[in-house]
Amino acid sequence: MSLSVENVREQIVALLPRLRRFARTLARDPHDADDLVQIAIERGLAKYEQLQDEANVARWMFGIVKNAWIDEIRARARRERLLTDEEAGMNIADPAAQAHVETLAVEDALARLPDEQRLAVGLVLIEGLSYKEAAHIMEVPIGTLTSRLARARTALQEMLQGSAGERR
Amino acid sequence: MSLSDETLMAYVDGELDEERRAAVAQAVATDPEVARRVAQQRLLRASLQAAFAGVLDEPVPEHLVRAAHTAPAGAHSGTVVDLASKRAARRSRLRRVLAQGGAIAASLLLGALIAERFLGSGDGGFFVTQRGQLLAHGALAHALTEQLASSQAAGANVQIGVSFQAHSGEYCRTFSLRRDPGSSSALAGLACRARGDWHVDVLARSAPDESGGYREASSAMPSAVSQAMDAAITGAPLDADGERAARDRAWQP
Numbered sequence: 001m002s003l004s005v006e007n008v009r010e011q012i013v014a015l016l017p018r019l020r021r022f023a024r025t026l027a028r029d030p031h032d033a034d035d036l037v038q039i040a041i042e043r044g045l046a047k048y049e050q051l052q053d054e055a056n057v058a059r060w061m062f063g064i065v066k067n068a069w070i071d072e073i074r075a076r077a078r079r080e081r082l083l084t085d086e087e088a089g090m091n092i093a094d095p096a097a098q099a100h101v102e103t104l105a106v107e108d109a110l111a112r113l114p115d116e117q118r119l120a121v122g123l124v125l126i127e128g129l130s131y132k133e134a135a136h137i138m139e140v141p142i143g144t145l146t147s148r149l150a151r152a153r154t155a156l157q158e159m160l161q162g163s164a165g166e167r168r
Numbered sequence: 169m170s171l172s173d174e175t176l177m178a179y180v181d182g183e184l185d186e187e188r189r190a191a192v193a194q195a196v197a198t199d200p201e202v203a204r205r206v207a208q209q210r211l212l213r214a215s216l217q218a219a220f221a222g223v224l225d226e227p228v229p230e231h232l233v234r235a236a237h238t239a240p241a242g243a244h245s246g247t248v249v250d251l252a253s254k255r256a257a258r259r260s261r262l263r264r265v266l267a268q269g270g271a272i273a274a275s276l277l278l279g280a281l282i283a284e285r286f287l288g289s290g291d292g293g294f295f296v297t298q299r300g301q302l303l304a305h306g307a308l309a310h311a312l313t314e315q316l317a318s319s320q321a322a323g324a325n326v327q328i329g330v331s332f333q334a335h336s337g338e339y340c341r342t343f344s345l346r347r348d349p350g351s352s353s354a355l356a357g358l359a360c361r362a363r364g365d366w367h368v369d370v371l372a373r374s375a376p377d378e379s380g381g382y383r384e385a386s387s388a389m390p391s392a393v394s395q396a397m398d399a400a401i402t403g404a405p406l407d408a409d410g411e412r413a414a415r416d417r418a419w420q421p
Contacts, residue, residue, distance in 0.1 A: 005241045012236040020232075021223040038235050045241040106219035124181060125216045131183050149181075150174050156212060 003057075008048045011057040012041060018058070018127065019065055025122035026069045028111050036072070040064040062127070063137045066119060073115055109159035117152035120145055125153075171195060171202060180209040294326075294345060294355075295368060304359050304366035312341055312359055312366045316415065318408035329356075329389060331411045334400040337421035338362050339414055340369075342393055356389055358396050361419040370396040 012019075019040065023033035044064050051060060110118055116138075123134035124145075135145040171192060178184050179192040195202040294308035304312055311326035320328060329342035340360040357371040372390035389397070406414060 008241070009236050013233055016228045016232055016236065017224045017226075020226070020228065021220050024223050025220060034229055034232060037232055041232065041235045042239045045236075045239045048241050103219045103222075106215050110216070110219075121216065125213050126220050128217075131178075131181070146174060146178070150177060153177060153209070153212060154173070156216075157208065160212070160215070 003051050005048055008057060015058055015061055019061060022062060022122055022127055023065055025126055036065055036068050039068045059133055059137060066137055105160060109156050113152050113155060117148050120148040121152045124149055176205050177209055180206060180213060302368040304368055308345060309366055316411055331406045332401045333403060334360060335402045339419045340400060342389060342397060356393050358393050
């Protein structure tokens with residue numbers, strides 16, 4: 001049973017807030033994140049006919065955002081233009097967010113994780129997907145997902161301990 | 169019973185089957201150490217969700233909604249772009265806005281450590297935010313108003329780099345600063361004088377040179393700062409006389 005393109009468009013519109021949040025966990029720079037979402041919308045609609053077999057638009061779109069991000073990482077490696085530290089320190093941020101050092105600390109720690117760990121954190125801990133769904137989107141076995149999650153959590157705890165510890 | 173970290177993480181994530189879930193719940197109730205480890209995992213999960221919860225409340229940009237409604241659907245629907253070309257298009261838009269003399273919209277998110285060090289309370293930080301705009305404050309504001317690159321002390325915490333006039337007519341100055349002598353990290357940025365304040369439009373981390381001193385502010389500017397300067401500048405940077413004259417006019421265009 002295939003989905004109508006109108007139906008897919010509506011579902012994508014409804015998903016936009018979550019897609020933006022997911023992209024933000026990957027790209028950090030909000031404009032880069034929104035560009036990723038736009039790429040995913042364009043790619044998703046271009047091949048929406050593939051959805052015939054898979055009516056879960058959310059899982060499908062998260063996967064396309066993930067793939068667009070991985071393309072970007074690979075392209076960056078090819079261009080040998082990996083984010084430098086000074087670029088990573090710069091961000092076009094929602095001004096309201098500037099005051100929240102706690103949020104900054106979390107974003108900063110997340111940005112330091114290896115990409116595959118950040119992806120696992122974004123899908124499971126932030127988007128709240130099940131291990132099964134997240135592993136499907138990442139195209140890895142569940143055991144790989146859980147070990148990435150465990151490593152990510154340990155690293156995040158260590159990075160965040162300093163700032164949280166002082167307030168305790 | 170000893171419980172692995174992975175088991176406790178799976179418990180917090182709601183991924184254990186009923187039997188193992190009940191066993192962990194029992195351990196949480198009876199073993200303070202297990203309870204502490206579970207609480208730590210819950211706190212991390214909550215912090216991550218809190219950090220990104222705001223994104224859900226932001227209005228979705230109109231161009232994304234439009235794309236979802238109107239982007240071509242189906243095979244043969246055209247070329248697919250990548251992030252680099254999207255970003256290049258956006259940068260050129262930003263450059264056009266800058267060239268038209270608009271306010272430089274970039275504001276900055278600092279890494280947490282930097283933020284704590286530079287925005288810290290106590291003797292007052294180098295920055296304050298006002299209606300979402302980052303303004304220079306304290307010693308930074310003073311140096312931007314008074315200090316001349318041609319005669320500044322080498323050890324001063326704020327070093328002025330290049331002063332120039334932007335397309336808008338405003339005077340702008342690049343700067344670098346560090347919190348403490350010997351501090352391993354430093355910030356560099358660009359501030360422009362408008363309505364009696366120094367508006368900090370760009371900030372970026374910059375590493376001090378190996379000798380522990382400053383880089384020459386003008387020679388080793390982080391690329392984010394030099395790009396913003398390139399986009400905003402009209403004419404040549406001020407020379408020592410021009411800098412002094414502009415200061416003596418209190419940076420009035």
